[in-house]
Amino acid sequence: MLRLLRPLGRRVTWTRWLHLFIGTFVFGIWLFISEGDLYIPVIALGLLGFLPAMRMVEGLQARVLLSPHGYKDDASGIAVTSSATWADRWRTVLWLELRLGLGLLTGRITVVLLGLATDLASAAGGGPAPDSLVPLPGGHWWYALLVPLPVALLLAAVVGLGELMTLLARRLLGPSADERLAALEERTEQLLERNRIARELHDSIGHALTVAVVQAGAARAAGSPEFTERALAAIEETGRAALEDLERVLLVLRESGQRPAGGRPTLADADRLLESARASGAALDAELSGPLAQVPGPVSREGYRIVQEALTNVLRHAGPVPTRVRIAVAAGRLELDVRNPITEGAAAVRGNGARGGGNGSGLRGIRERAALLGGEAVAGPHGGEWRVTVGLPLDGPR
Known part of the structure; x- marks a missing residue:
């Protein structure tokens, strides 16, 4: 009733x-x-x-x-x-x-x-x-x-x-059918934008926090005022860059219509990223070749984030170990290669996300970025080293 x-x-x-x-x-x-x-x-x-x-x-x-x-x-x-x-x-x-x-x-x-x-x-x-x-x-x-x-x-x-x-x-x-399709496309664009922002925050803030943790631990272990000063300077620089990224993302989320103070970092800013990794104690050997300044904006920005995530994984799972980075532009492609020796226990931790069924959000994000640009990404152990190899076409997905 x-x-x-x-x-x-x-x-x-x-x-x-x-x-x-x-x-x-x-x-x-x-x-x-x-x-x-x-x-x-x-x-x-x-x-x-x-x-x-x-x-x-x-x-x-x-x-x-x-x-x-x-x-x-x-x-x-x-x-x-x-x-x-x-x-x-x-x-x-x-x-x-x-x-x-x-x-x-x-x-x-x-x-x-x-x-x-x-x-x-x-x-x-x-x-x-x-x-x-x-x-x-x-x-x-x-x-x-x-x-x-x-x-x-x-x-x-x-x-x-x-x-x-x-x-x-x-x-x-x-x-109507056309209106439903337009609404679906708009919703899809919003979800893609949110996923992109989530990856941006993961890469930028994750890198900054990893560098800060590694630097703080190394400074405490070293017990040297000079080393501590360098570590604090590295933490400050990395934190400032992360805050700029966070401010830019928040402006997008608020839809304020304002332009961020600085654009998204590109491969032209790779030196700053490499110096941040060196300041964390990693013996970094970098090789940059080709006209990096002429790489199209989307490819250059995503390439920067891929290298940043790869270096973050090195510091998080292997620590300040000798690392080789290769960034090259040749034959219409951008080639990225980051490798480091596998330390005890690091392979098991990182292997969780090395393949398609893994749970590692960082490596999954690298593969997603590469796939969106029509490229490919491979991550995993190879000859006693952990390698992240990415190839991206400069003319976008085919």
Whole structure:
């Protein structure tokens, strides 16, 4: 019983009833003015449906009165945009005609059932009213027991017709196939942007924290004021770069429209990255060749992040060990190679993310960056060394 009565306590049930009655009011006003010509409102509504803005007006009204969450409910399945195609216009025309018909039906049912309940109550009290809808012999007290029946039917009609109206609104005022595709593409772009920002934060902040931890541990173990000073300088420089990256990402997330103070780092900034790794105690042997400054922006930025993540993994899992870095541009490709000797226990830790089924987010991020640019990335042990080898085409994915 409570399940059947629950819809009557919802606000949207009665706003849907009001939405249905609007058509009755409009039609009634027309009859009062014209005293005939019933086909004119039908034709007029059909012509109005071809106006592009009519779909937006009806969509807003439907959201306000038919959706449980109001006009801000983007998940209601009701569009609030103007008609873009003739298919949208024809669906709007059909919606207006059905809305008028269901509105008249709702008004008729409401008047008849309320009138019947009134007639039953009058007949139970003595005799039928002279203008009663149903002629009933008066004087029967048990008519009073039947009064709730038309009221219950009316309430059921209010709920059922409201649900039907909402279903029609979703079908006829809902987004078209092109609009759904555009919304899906926009959603996909947002998810890709969020994933890119997550990778940016992982690479930048992860690198800064790794350098800080390694430098602090080395300074404490060395017990040398000079070394401690160099370590603090390296931590400061790396932290400042991470803060710049964080500020840029936060500006994107806030959608403030402002431009970050500095752009994303590229391979032109590779020297700063290599110096940061050397300051952490790693014996870094770097080889940079080719016109790095001419590498396209997307490839250069992602290449910088790949090298940064590879060096971060070296410091995190192997410590300050001798590391070789090769960055080369040749034959229309950017080649990145980072290798270091495998220390005891490091291979098992890093091997978790070395292959496709691994859980290492860093190596997985490297592979994702390479795949987005049409390249390939290989990471794993090779001849007693841990190698990260990446090849990226300079002209983007094919």
